[in-house]
Amino acid sequence: MKSKSLLLFCVFSSLLSIARIVYSHNLNFIYLNWNLFLALMPLIIATLIYRYKLTGFTFGLMLFSWMLFFPNAPYLVTDLMYLSKIKNHSLIPIWFDIIMLSSFAINGLLLGFASFQIIFNQLEIKFTKSLTRIFMTIYLLFSGYGVYLGRFSRFNSWDIITNPEALFSSIYQTLLHPIQYKSVYILSILFGTLVCLVFYSLYETIEAKKDLN
Numbered sequence: 001m002k003s004k005s006l007l008l009f010c011v012f013s014s015l016l017s018i019a020r021i022v023y024s025h026n027l028n029f030i031y032l033n034w035n036l037f038l039a040l041m042p043l044i045i046a047t048l049i050y051r052y053k054l055t056g057f058t059f060g061l062m063l064f065s066w067m068l069f070f071p072n073a074p075y076l077v078t079d080l081m082y083l084s085k086i087k088n089h090s091l092i093p094i095w096f097d098i099i100m101l102s103s104f105a106i107n108g109l110l111l112g113f114a115s116f117q118i119i120f121n122q123l124e125i126k127f128t129k130s131l132t133r134i135f136m137t138i139y140l141l142f143s144g145y146g147v148y149l150g151r152f153s154r155f156n157s158w159d160i161i162t163n164p165e166a167l168f169s170s171i172y173q174t175l176l177h178p179i180q181y182k183s184v185y186i187l188s189i190l191f192g193t194l195v196c197l198v199f200y201s202l203y204e205t206i207e208a209k210k211d212l213n
Contacts, residue, residue, distance in 0.1 A: 006110055010036060013107050016100040024091050032079065032104050038072035038157070039111045045069060046118035066119060067139065068157045071146030073115065074195045076108025078151045109198060116140075116199050117206070137196060144192025148184055
């Protein structure tokens, strides 16, 4: 998808949420726009890496930043859970909420994939395709845990700097008591696998199309 189309899609989602707020006089879904902005961050970081051809320490720092912010993109998919919590559809029909929340969820996946594709190609230049695929696959699988930390533990990407003690304490507890937190492992693995399969399916489809040209 071209960047202009992706930007237009983001604007479309935001307009849907604004229309809902205006019509219902309810700010409940204003947070969707903030989540969408956070989902843009990994793409912005990836674009900076590509545009300025970063190398060495600067590249490593930006790559680490991308890894911290990346879960914000697929995180938008989890906002679909709020559909079941909307009790009153007298003002806003349920089909509108389905379209609105789905548009944000799809945007999250597209923004995440766009940044993934840039990072994958940059790593492939610096390393081999096999090493890049191994690294990115492992990271995508672990990104499901990042989504869990954001959705259920309510941590943000910047908490690694502003609130590291609480963040690492939460991670330590899940590692120390795997049986007690088995649902965390199941959710993380399933969501990470979903993201991994979606991204590689899109990536390989695009690569196959290039080979045909």
